[in-house]
Amino acid sequence: MTSERDNRYGEDEELGRELRERLPRYPASAMLRAAVVQALEPESPRRPWWSLWLAPAVSSLATAMVALLWIAPSLLTTPAADPLQLVSRAVVSEHARNILWGESRPDVVPAALPRAMEESGVALNWVFTGDDDIQLVNAKPTYVEGRRGIELAYKAADGHAVTYVILPTGNVVLPERGRVQVDRWRPLLRKENGFSLIVWRQQGLLCLLVSDLVSENDLSRFKEYFVKVRSSTEPYPVY
Amino acid sequence: MADDEFRQQALQHLDALHNLAVYLTRNGSEAEDLVQETYVRAMRFSHRFQPGTHLRAWLFQILRNTFLTFYRLREREAPLSEDGVPEGGAPMFHDAPERDSERAGVHMDLERALARLPEEFMTPLLLAEVEGLALEDVARIMDCPVGTVKSRIFRAKERLRVYLKDYESDTKA
Numbered sequence: 001m002t003s004e005r006d007n008r009y010g011e012d013e014e015l016g017r018e019l020r021e022r023l024p025r026y027p028a029s030a031m032l033r034a035a036v037v038q039a040l041e042p043e044s045p046r047r048p049w050w051s052l053w054l055a056p057a058v059s060s061l062a063t064a065m066v067a068l069l070w071i072a073p074s075l076l077t078t079p080a081a082d083p084l085q086l087v088s089r090a091v092v093s094e095h096a097r098n099i100l101w102g103e104s105r106p107d108v109v110p111a112a113l114p115r116a117m118e119e120s121g122v123a124l125n126w127v128f129t130g131d132d133d134i135q136l137v138n139a140k141p142t143y144v145e146g147r148r149g150i151e152l153a154y155k156a157a158d159g160h161a162v163t164y165v166i167l168p169t170g171n172v173v174l175p176e177r178g179r180v181q182v183d184r185w186r187p188l189l190r191k192e193n194g195f196s197l198i199v200w201r202q203q204g205l206l207c208l209l210v211s212d213l214v215s216e217n218d219l220s221r222f223k224e225y226f227v228k229v230r231s232s233t234e235p236y237p238v239y
Numbered sequence: 240m241a242d243d244e245f246r247q248q249a250l251q252h253l254d255a256l257h258n259l260a261v262y263l264t265r266n267g268s269e270a271e272d273l274v275q276e277t278y279v280r281a282m283r284f285s286h287r288f289q290p291g292t293h294l295r296a297w298l299f300q301i302l303r304n305t306f307l308t309f310y311r312l313r314e315r316e317a318p319l320s321e322d323g324v325p326e327g328g329a330p331m332f333h334d335a336p337e338r339d340s341e342r343a344g345v346h347m348d349l350e351r352a353l354a355r356l357p358e359e360f361m362t363p364l365l366l367a368e369v370e371g372l373a374l375e376d377v378a379r380i381m382d383c384p385v386g387t388v389k390s391r392i393f394r395a396k397e398r399l400r401v402y403l404k405d406y407e408s409d410t411k412a
Contacts (some may be wrong), residue, residue, distance in 0.1 A: 015396050016368045023349050023369060028257040032271045036253060036278050040246050173275050176309045186269075186309075201268045 031169065031204050038171035083145075083172045088192045088199070088208065090144045095163040095195060095210040098138075098153050112139040120150035121238055122166050122205065128232035133157050134225055146170075149205075150235070154225070160218075162211040162225055166235045169206045174199060183227045189219075198226045203236045245285050249278065252295050255370055256302050262365060263306050265354060273310065277302040296376035303362060303380055352402035360395035363388050 028036075117123050119141035129136045138153035142165060149167035156162060180189045187200035196219060198209040209229060213222040256277060260270035280301050281288075288297055353361055363381055366372045367388070378385045 012393075012396055015399060018349060019364070019368045023353065025254075025369075026258045026261040026270070027254040028274065029271075032257065032274065033250075033253060035271075036275055037250065039275060040250075040278055040282055173279060174272055175279075176276055176305075179309070201272060203268070204271070 029204065035169055035171055035173070039173045083170065084174065084199070085192075087145050087147070087167065087172055087206070088190055088197050091163070091165045091197070091208045091210050092192045092195045094142060094144065094151065094165065095161070098151075098163050099161050099212075116140050116150050117238075119148075120166075121148050121168075122150040122235050123238045124150070125234040125236065126232060127152070128229045130154065131228065134162065134228065142167075147206075152229075152233075154229075156221075156225070160211060160213055162209060162213075162222075164229055164233075165208045165210070166202075167206045167208070168237060169201060169204060172206055174201060180223075182223045183231075185227075185230060187226065187230075196222055198222065200230070202230070203234070205235050205237055207235070242282075242285065245288070246282070248294055249281055249298060252298050253278075255295065256298055259299065259362070259365060259370070260302060260306070262353065262361065263303075263358065264310055269310065273302065273306055276305050276309075280305060293372075293376050295370075296372060296380055299366060299370075299372070300380040307358075348403055348406045349399075351406065352399050355402055356395055356398060360391050360398065363391045364395040364399075367392055 113124070113127065116139040127136070134154050134156045136152060137155045138151075140151050140153075142149050142151040144165060144167055147167040147170060149165055152164040152166075154162040154164065174188050178188045178190060179186045182198075185200060187198045190197040190199060191214065192210075194214065195210050195212055196214050200207050207230075209222075209226055211222050211225070213219060253274070257270060257274050260273040260277075261267065264270045264273055277298065281298055284301075288294065353364075356364070359381075363377050366377045366380060367374060372380075374385050374388050378388045381388060381391075
């Protein structure tokens with residue numbers, strides 16, 4: 001057997017053939033393909049040829065209507081944010097609601113988890129339920145920007161609330177800018193409406209951890225919480 | 240080249256790019272992030288692509304440069320699986336088991352041996368031998384002369400043979 005193997009790999013051609021024929025290939029998943037296709041979609045449809053003269057005409061008309069627009073600010077539309085920003089904002093809003101709602105209605109976590117998993121389309125092989133610093137206090141299904149997911153609410157020993165939301169990735173692309181090295185991972189660290197967010201992908205799912213821990217000292221604690229949930233929670237999609 | 244046409248052509252190479260990304264990052268999630276980032280960059284700089292040149296090679300070049308810029312530091316760390324458990328010499332994924340145990344053993348050995356190669360050796364070997372790119376294209380991707388590519392492929396194979404013999408000895412022992 002050994003000599004057979006030696007011979008097999010003895011020649012360059014043989015080794016090259018082994019690599020071509022036996023090295024496993026990892027094709028892109030359907031989820032990744034869909035995400036790439038969506039990410040490459042043009043933001044707006046191509047402009048027709050007559051847009052060259054139409055644009056100045058519309059611009060003139062718009063100028064004439066400035067006074068009207070000024071008194072009707074609701075007519076002005078803001079440009080669409082990118083999917084990551086939309087999801088981040090929605091999760092921050094969810095967290096803000098949690099701060100109030102979670103305080104008044106703590107749930108029985110062991111009972112809440114199976115129901116949350118069943119209704120969210122996200123199952124958890126393992127889940128971080130807490131330690132001396134931070135405790136899981138609630139679990140529920142959630143709906144964020146058209147995505148069904150699961151939401152885990154944690155309460156830190158010092159009173160800070162931390163919300164962990166797991167959603168299908170969809171068309172959200174995590175940019176390289178803003179990534180930070182935390183332990184052995186490189187998640188994205190963002191600030192949104194005065195809250196801190198740590199965003200990463202796990203098992204094809206989009207994971208967001210949000211808290212009001214924003215100062216430099218608080219951020220290092222927030223990163224510790226991230227390491228705890230990242231290393232001890234294993235979600236996977238079941239839809 | 241029109242954007243739509245460019246997009247369509249670029250997407251044809253998604254599987255090949257993902258395959259290389261998996262071998263570079265040794266991590267499924269990071270490989271997906273790397274591929275997405277590659278396509279976003281490719282679209283952003285599509286005006287720099289010269290029609291008539293090799294799109295596949297150009298995309299591989301963007302993927303490798305992105306990897307070197309953002310992921311290289313992780314090479315110094317032990318490869319970890321999704322759940323943080325060190326993978327050691329195990330294959331990266333287990334979703335394609337082969338019935339024949341000897342064949343399965345060979346592909347596991349090949350994968351383990353390949354993972355031990357430095358990126359400078361592994362990438363040209365994969366691009367030339369597995370993806371079938373011309374040495375000139377590989378040289379452009381690696382940003383080095385063709386002679387260097389040949390030498391790296393030769394040395395990569397040399398090392399692979401040594402590693403494979405090691406595994407064979409371990410199995411016998």
